[in-house]
Amino acid sequence: MKRVLVTGATGLLGANTVLALLESGYHVNAFVRRKSKVVLNKHPALSIYEGDFNVVSDLEKAMIDCTFLVHAAAETGQAHSGKKAYVESNINFTKKLYEVAINFGIKRLVHVSTSNVFGFGNLHQLGDELTPIQKPFSQSHYVKSKLAGQQWALALPESIEVVIVNPTFMIGPLDQKPSSGKIIFHGFKKRVAFYPPGGKNFIDVRDAALGIVAALEIGGDRESYVLAGENLSYFSFFDKIRHNSPYNPRLIKIPKFILLTMGILGDFFRRFGLKTSISLTNMQILCVENYYSNGKARRTLGLATRPIDQSINDAIAWFRSNGKIPQ
Numbered sequence: 001m002k003r004v005l006v007t008g009a010t011g012l013l014g015a016n017t018v019l020a021l022l023e024s025g026y027h028v029n030a031f032v033r034r035k036s037k038v039v040l041n042k043h044p045a046l047s048i049y050e051g052d053f054n055v056v057s058d059l060e061k062a063m064i065d066c067t068f069l070v071h072a073a074a075e076t077g078q079a080h081s082g083k084k085a086y087v088e089s090n091i092n093f094t095k096k097l098y099e100v101a102i103n104f105g106i107k108r109l110v111h112v113s114t115s116n117v118f119g120f121g122n123l124h125q126l127g128d129e130l131t132p133i134q135k136p137f138s139q140s141h142y143v144k145s146k147l148a149g150q151q152w153a154l155a156l157p158e159s160i161e162v163v164i165v166n167p168t169f170m171i172g173p174l175d176q177k178p179s180s181g182k183i184i185f186h187g188f189k190k191r192v193a194f195y196p197p198g199g200k201n202f203i204d205v206r207d208a209a210l211g212i213v214a215a216l217e218i219g220g221d222r223e224s225y226v227l228a229g230e231n232l233s234y235f236s237f238f239d240k241i242r243h244n245s246p247y248n249p250r251l252i253k254i255p256k257f258i259l260l261t262m263g264i265l266g267d268f269f270r271r272f273g274l275k276t277s278i279s280l281t282n283m284q285i286l287c288v289e290n291y292y293s294n295g296k297a298r299r300t301l302g303l304a305t306r307p308i309d310q311s312i313n314d315a316i317a318w319f320r321s322n323g324k325i326p327q
Contacts, residue, residue, distance in 0.1 A: 004069065053097075068106065110216050119132050164223065
């Protein structure tokens with residue numbers, strides 16, 4: 001049986017990737033910081049390894065007998081005021097992991113990056129794998145760290161095959177923190193929901209996970225694939241959530257100048273140690289049409305995407321069944 005090591009298996013994408021790999025006939029070694037955070041059911045082809053990402057011996061134990069590697073672990077939080085946390089998780093750990101992988105003779109790896117290392121577009125001209133990164137994402141410590149990690153992966157020796165996947169914003173089940181699913185809470189449990197003027201691309205996390213499996217099996221060496229789904233304005237996205245909410249919240253648009261003012265104030269308070277996701281860069285991001293094409297992934301990987309309405313419904317159902325949303 002083909003054996004693959006998956007990092008970040010407690011996260012939204014990592015957990016769904018593990019399930020997709022199991023369903024595709026792989027034996028999965030899942031490397032996690034704490035087993036208590038794993039939301040996956042027991043499976044005869046699933047082995048869970050708890051360890052420290054900075055301890056080489058822990059990585060080596062998890063990598064025994066593996067031929068493949070999917071690196072989905074990352075620091076994605078937006079409340080860090082500096083680059084230190086992102087560099088440690090998204091660059092330094094990535095380097096250490098891949099050094100161990102080369103020593104263990106891993107044949108092929110899938111490096112999970114983000115779509116925002118490429119330039120975004122609008123509905124008339126979508127961003128893709130050939131579009132250079134642009135502001136405001138080029139000023140984001142998170143995105144810069146993901147770009148550096150991706151570049152490091154692409155520079156690995158030719159003895160290991162490297163495929164890059166660049167998912168957009170993911171929605172779906174198994175979002176235990178929640179992570180990206182927080183956006184659903186903003187519009188589901190309130191009578192008034194505020195939305196920013198921009199938009200973004202949304203993909204069902206299960207479709208992104210299947211894209212990762214396809215990248216592992218048939219993706220081109222040193223190729224990158226944007227895993228994108230549906231391009232939606234924030235109003236359109238929150239309107240979909242509103243139809244699932246028992247409160248039918250009123251939607252109110254936040255003017256761009258208010259968001260930018262909040263961002264300036266957020267940067268000011270960050271200087272004094274306040275941990276907040278409000279920064280000028282993050283507020284600028286909410287004001288752009290952050291849209292992408294999945295053309296390359298569809299043609300090469302056979303990526304298929306389901307309607308985001310279904311993704312929202314399934315995410316809400318999972319949150320309800322796990323006590324995060326009242327029945």
